Amino acid sequence: MTFDRTRPYNELPPLPPSVDLESTAILRKCISANRALASLKVAGHLIPNQTILINAIPLQEAKASSEIENIVTTGDKLYRADLMPGNPSDPHTKEVLHYRGALYHAFRQLKDGHSITTSLLHAVCNDILRSEVQVRMFGPCKIQNRTTGDLVYLAPEGEVVREKLQHLEEFIAEDSTLDPLIRLSLIHYQFEAIHPFEDGNGRTGRILNILYLIDKGLLDLPVLYLSHYIIEHKNDYYRLLRSVTEQGNWEEWILFMLDAIEVTSTLTYYKIQRIWKLLRETTEKCRSELPSTVYSKELIELIFVQPYSKVSSVVDAGLAKRQTAAHYLQELEKIGVLESTKIGRERIYINKVLLKILTEGS
Numbered sequence: 001m002t003f004d005r006t007r008p009y010n011e012l013p014p015l016p017p018s019v020d021l022e023s024t025a026i027l028r029k030c031i032s033a034n035r036a037l038a039s040l041k042v043a044g045h046l047i048p049n050q051t052i053l054i055n056a057i058p059l060q061e062a063k064a065s066s067e068i069e070n071i072v073t074t075g076d077k078l079y080r081a082d083l084m085p086g087n088p089s090d091p092h093t094k095e096v097l098h099y100r101g102a103l104y105h106a107f108r109q110l111k112d113g114h115s116i117t118t119s120l121l122h123a124v125c126n127d128i129l130r131s132e133v134q135v136r137m138f139g140p141c142k143i144q145n146r147t148t149g150d151l152v153y154l155a156p157e158g159e160v161v162r163e164k165l166q167h168l169e170e171f172i173a174e175d176s177t178l179d180p181l182i183r184l185s186l187i188h189y190q191f192e193a194i195h196p197f198e199d200g201n202g203r204t205g206r207i208l209n210i211l212y213l214i215d216k217g218l219l220d221l222p223v224l225y226l227s228h229y230i231i232e233h234k235n236d237y238y239r240l241l242r243s244v245t246e247q248g249n250w251e252e253w254i255l256f257m258l259d260a261i262e263v264t265s266t267l268t269y270y271k272i273q274r275i276w277k278l279l280r281e282t283t284e285k286c287r288s289e290l291p292s293t294v295y296s297k298e299l300i301e302l303i304f305v306q307p308y309s310k311v312s313s314v315v316d317a318g319l320a321k322r323q324t325a326a327h328y329l330q331e332l333e334k335i336g337v338l339e340s341t342k343i344g345r346e347r348i349y350i351n352k353v354l355l356k357i358l359t360e361g362s
């Protein structure tokens with residue numbers, strides 16, 4: 001049966017597709033992607049305080065994944081809003097913070113022993129949009145070409161949406177000899193093709209990628225910066241999703257996803273290496289230049305958990321009372337580790353080198 005873009009694609013076949021998923025090209029790429037990912041997994045353990053990575057890198061992923069959906073904010077605004085949750089920030093910045101919250105929440109659920117189920121993905125989507133979204137049943141769900149506005153795809157409609165999700169859930173849980181990275185590529189396509197929710201499918205599907213890697217033990221922390229690659233190859237991403245539907249062109253899609261994993265694993269690996277190096281250098285500098293009453297390992301870690309700090313961050317971390325906390329931050333500024341600026345009535349302190357590492361190339 002040929003695909004007809006003017007009718008809901010209720011014939012979307014369940015996974016796995018009956019084509020060769022282990023061509024030489026795919027298997028080769030699978031080796032290098034797995035190798036890069038394995039190095040990233042190890043790098044995640046370089047930094048003893050995992051909060052540093054869990055806070056900062058997922059925020060960059062959140063920013064990039066949202067940007068694919070034209071929800072655009074800057075790294076600077078994000079970190080500021082993160083520091084001052086009470087302050088009004090623009091809706092895009094808020095949405096990106098919700099995305100990180102959704103990723104973090106789902107990550108915790110996996111760590112607590114939950115599996116990746118339809119209801120978990122539903123919760124992810126609700127967290128991203130901060131509203132109660134329903135699994136679609138009725139009404140057409142169109143995907144249009146972003147530049148021309150032409151209709152490119154009508155997602156399945158009616159009761160089959162739930163059935164297809166159920167199948168997908170079973171496929172995700174299944175044990176198989178097929179490499180998990182190949183399976184991830186299949187799963188991401190399938191989730192997007194089902195397009196189960198009114199909105200948030202792209203972002204939920206990209207969180208699903210990271211969750212799947214964690215579930216399979218290929219990553220311990222949600223630190224892969226996959227959406228960065230998708231932004232840089234946005235046209236290919238859309239073209240290849242279509243080409244699977246229209247021509248059954250799985251090979252090119254799988255190679256695309258494997259390359260995304262390989263390239264971003266390497267990129268994230270170097271980011272973590274640089275954070276680690278900076279953490280060591282900063283620790284050394286502070287140990288030798290700060291008064292011994294000010295220096296503590298915890299203080300240094302704190303200014304790495306978030307590139308922006310304020311007096312109450314130090315107080316809330318239980319490191320000092322207000323006045324002493326202010327003194328600590330001033331001392332850090334004096335030796336050039338932090339730079340301060342005033343936002344409203346509040347003085348905030350910026351770990352500029354860290355901020356640069358985090359936001360570079362994104």
Ligand SMILES: Nc1ncnc2c1ncn2[C@@H]1O[C@H](COP(=O)(O)OP(=O)(O)O)[C@@H](O)[C@H]1O
Nearest residue numbers: 069143153192193198199200201202203241242
């Ligand atoms: N031809 C297509 N077939 C299937 N999925 C597609 C196609 N084109 C785009 N998509 C997916 O749909 C997503 C956009 O869906 P949407 O529900 O608006 O996500 P979000 O709200 O996260 O914006 C894209 O990011 C992509 O993952």
Ligand SMILES: [Mg+2]
Nearest residue numbers: 069199200201
């Ligand atoms: Mg959208």
